[in-house]
Amino acid sequence: LLATRRTSNVCSGHRHAPRSHPVLGCLVEFYRNRRRLLDWYTGLLAASPSQTFVVERLGARRTVVTANPANVEHILKGNFGNYPKGKPFTETLGDLLGGGIFNVDGEPWRAQRKLVSHEFTARALRERVGPALDAEARARLLPALDAAADAGGEVAMAFVDVQELLRQFAFNVICRVSLGSAGDDEETPLLPVMSRLASAFDAAAAIVARRGAAPVAAVWKAKRALGVGSERRLREEMAVIHGAITELILRRRRCRARRGGGEDDLVSRMAAAGYGDEVIRDMVISFIMAGRDTTSSALTWFFWLMTRHRDVEAEVLREITDEHHDLAGDGEVAGVGLDALRRMRVLHAALCETMRLYPPVAWDSKHAAEGDVLPDGTVVGPGDRVTYFPYGMGRMEAIWGADASEFRPWRWLTSPAAAHGGEAGDGVSAFEFPVFQGGPRTCLGKEMAFLQMKFVASAVLRRFELRAVEESREPVFVPLLTAHMAGGLNVTVRRRTKGGTC
Numbered sequence: 001l002l003a004t005r006r007t008s009n010v011c012s013g014h015r016h017a018p019r020s021h022p023v024l025g026c027l028v029e030f031y032r033n034r035r036r037l038l039d040w041y042t043g044l045l046a047a048s049p050s051q052t053f054v055v056e057r058l059g060a061r062r063t064v065v066t067a068n069p070a071n072v073e074h075i076l077k078g079n080f081g082n083y084p085k086g087k088p089f090t091e092t093l094g095d096l097l098g099g100g101i102f103n104v105d106g107e108p109w110r111a112q113r114k115l116v117s118h119e120f121t122a123r124a125l126r127e128r129v130g131p132a133l134d135a136e137a138r139a140r141l142l143p144a145l146d147a148a149a150d151a152g153g154e155v156a157m158a159f160v161d162v163q164e165l166l167r168q169f170a171f172n173v174i175c176r177v178s179l180g181s182a183g184d185d186e187e188t189p190l191l192p193v194m195s196r197l198a199s200a201f202d203a204a205a206a207i208v209a210r211r212g213a214a215p216v217a218a219v220w221k222a223k224r225a226l227g228v229g230s231e232r233r234l235r236e237e238m239a240v241i242h243g244a245i246t247e248l249i250l251r252r253r254r255c256r257a258r259r260g261g262g263e264d265d266l267v268s269r270m271a272a273a274g275y276g277d278e279v280i281r282d283m284v285i286s287f288i289m290a291g292r293d294t295t296s297s298a299l300t301w302f303f304w305l306m307t308r309h310r311d312v313e314a315e316v317l318r319e320i321t322d323e324h325h326d327l328a329g330d331g332e333v334a335g336v337g338l339d340a341l342r343r344m345r346v347l348h349a350a351l352c353e354t355m356r357l358y359p360p361v362a363w364d365s366k367h368a369a370e371g372d373v374l375p376d377g378t379v380v381g382p383g384d385r386v387t388y389f390p391y392g393m394g395r396m397e398a399i400w401g402a403d404a405s406e407f408r409p410w411r412w413l414t415s416p417a418a419a420h421g422g423e424a425g426d427g428v429s430a431f432e433f434p435v436f437q438g439g440p441r442t443c444l445g446k447e448m449a450f451l452q453m454k455f456v457a458s459a460v461l462r463r464f465e466l467r468a469v470e471e472s473r474e475p476v477f478v479p480l481l482t483a484h485m486a487g488g489l490n491v492t493v494r495r496r497t498k499g500g501t502c
């Protein structure tokens, strides 16, 4: 069973691994560790001489898990063509994502990527993302924190779940960006459609994520064939999602017709390029998926880390105050504000450090089209799953040094490229820090994500001091499709005075 001398096999070759039944393979071990897979995998990778191990278990595909940067570069870039997402991935996520960019390979992926990249030009960020952030912050995010701050004065334990607030914020922003105004001006209010969509989306994504984590895929497939249990619920939630998005697209069309066309949002451009309603709908689903839980997850951990590391919070606040931009106060966010956000190096470093330890996408898998040998000598068979593992990589001493487990944003400012005026993190390879993936399929929304996270961090920290209600509790990181904090992040909110103190 050993793939190579340097690669550990979880069930037979690893010196710390328990002996396993030759037929059941890893199933027992896997089942025993199912609630702590992240830490189990991280430990196995750290102990492996080449930061790679192979899992073989009955009823599941052979899986190579790696935290080795040379292997990650090979999979994501060097031999990209041999590592599509593959059928097992697209089958698991197909009911949710359909034929959207996240769930297709080959030519359909290439064509969608070309089209979608227009959403992320400097102009699109300035003209559409900036105003969407500004509008959403003014409409809901800042008023909710204001209300919590007011309540805090009267009720001893008034608090707000900032993770939930951030998820709603990101959801509304991504809907505004991909669908334009989507008929805000119509008689039937838009909000109920959006909240129907948001809750169906949550339920469907959770069911699909559990499919991916199931020890044996045959179980969910049987439930789907019989239309029972969670699979039946998934079908119902998907009907709600499809109905709501189709309604939003129709509103968008009516809105465009009323205004005489000439608009440049994703839906309009896909329609103009001849894509049918179903493909457009699936693309919007992929977009919501990509843009919603990723930034809100990173920001939730960021705010929690700020309550733990007040020295870092003070440095970030000093930088924000120095930039003198008033993000939701004087309306400059869409112009000067975006440039000010780009200049914030300490905040950028703190966000990178947050995502190193708590990556929004904790692991990601491809499936080998043909047999291959990875740079560290691991043999890959045709059809094998190959998983790169940002969560484990962020904690590897082999990559980050002896202080890998500590939150130290300064490490991002001391690389030679960053120290000479580059952006924080310049000089760190995407294959050592594959939080946004890397190579031809690298995240298209990376710049938008940083802008959004910096915008929210600045707008919130400048006005409010957030403190975790249970400061001493270590929150639980739940990976699913995108990661989140179990139980949310309840914080108390106090308004800051002008000088940045409370």
Ligand code: HEM
Binding pocket: 101, 102, 113, 116, 174, 287, 290, 291, 292, 294, 295, 298, 359, 360, 361, 364, 434, 435, 436, 437, 440, 441, 442, 443, 444, 445, 446, 448, 449
């Ligand atoms: C902190 C925030 C974010 C992180 C960590 C992140 C991470 C990632 C990762 C790991 C992938 C690769 C997924 C895969 O191929 O399996 C990806 C792809 C993608 N991301 Fe992001 N993302 C973030 C925010 C965003 C935002 C705000 C958008 C805007 C809509 C976005 C749009 C996309 C798109 C369209 C793809 C698909 C690219 C392709 O398949 O060619 N992302 N992202």
